[in-house]
Amino acid sequence: MLKKLIPLVLCLSTLFYFASCKTNKDAGDGAGEDPSANTELNSDTNNSGNESSASNSNAGKIAEPTPEEINAENQRLLRSLKNARSAARSKGANKLYADQWKDLEKEYAEIEKTVESADGMDYTYELKELAAKYQALGRLAQARDLKQKIDDYGFADTDKVAYSTGTAALEAAEAMIKQDKWEGKEVSASANIAYESYRKILATKFASIAKDERYAALRAKAKAEEVKCQIAAKADYNKAVTTFKHGDNQLATNPETAYDEYHSAKESWLAMAEEIGAKRAAAQAAIDRAKNRTEESNAVAEQADKEVPLGNEPVKGIEDENAVLLEESTYEDPEAAKAIINDPAAPNSASEAK
Secondary structure (H helix, E strand, O other): OHHHHHHHHHHHHHHHHHHHHHHHHHHHHHHOOOHHHHHHHHHHHHHHHHHHHHHHHHHOOOOOOOHHHHHHHHHHHHHHHHHHHHHHHHOOHHHHOHHHHHHHHHHHHHHHHHHHOOOOOOOHHHHHHHHHHHHHHHHHHHHHHHHHHHHHHOOHHHOHHHHHHHHHHHHHHHHHOOOOOOOHHHHHHHHHHHHHHHHHHHHHHHHHHHHHHHHHHHHHHHHHHHOOHHHHOHHHHHHHHHHHHHHHHHOOOOHHHHHHHHHHHHHHHHHHHHHHHHHHHHHHHHHHHHHHHHHHHHHHHHHHHHHOOOOOOOOOOOOOOOOOOOOOOOOOOOOOOOOOOOOOOOOOOHHHHO
């Protein structure tokens, strides 16, 4: 039994010996390294990380605007405010909403003076809000004008739902601006609803009546042509044609303008047809009267010849048929035949007159 264990013990001892040698070799390799090298490496790594963090931190920061930049932006917004104010005035807001306009004008005078002082303070909110209020009043004035037009023309029944929606929004917006403090965006929202509702009604109605007015204009054109207005009143006739064609160009996108153009062309053709027709009638009447007088004179002459024939003898008071009564026309240039009138206030010669 012992003899069998001896080889096994020898094998295990040999394996343990080789394992111990490998462990000592690894330890010797590590012992030969400089500890400071690892320290420097760790230090460089840490420094690189810190620099990267600092760089990222600086990149995330937005540079504060300088006072000069702030003043320039205030000036830009002030120009936008002036444009909004001018547009609102052109739409009649200063007259339709005089009280609110007066209040806005006070704010405008103050902010304008402040911005012009260039104190380097940011007035973005104040400038934008005041511009929004002017824009709101402008849109509100437009909506009020459209409603008045609908009421005047009697178009409310064209779209009762749209009319009710627009009126409710208009009244809500007008109630807002009567408060001590109101915001331009809120008023604009209601004013836009009112404006679009009323615009829809007018567009629908004018699209219908514009077509009717177009046919009426064509009938007026035919009437004008019956009395030859295209010749007798060529300039006015062609002007009406141009107006009519402009109406055709606007019919699809702006039916109200198309209606106005058709109506204008129609009235022009009717007016010239009446005027030229009256002149032609008067001229024909004059021709008829002259013709009647000629026929009457011929009848009297024939009767006189029968009663008292003149024969070939000259008659006192009646010139010979070959007599020259006026200077014979040579058909010269009409301009050369003009008489020069001596007028103290006029140039001294024809050449000066030219």
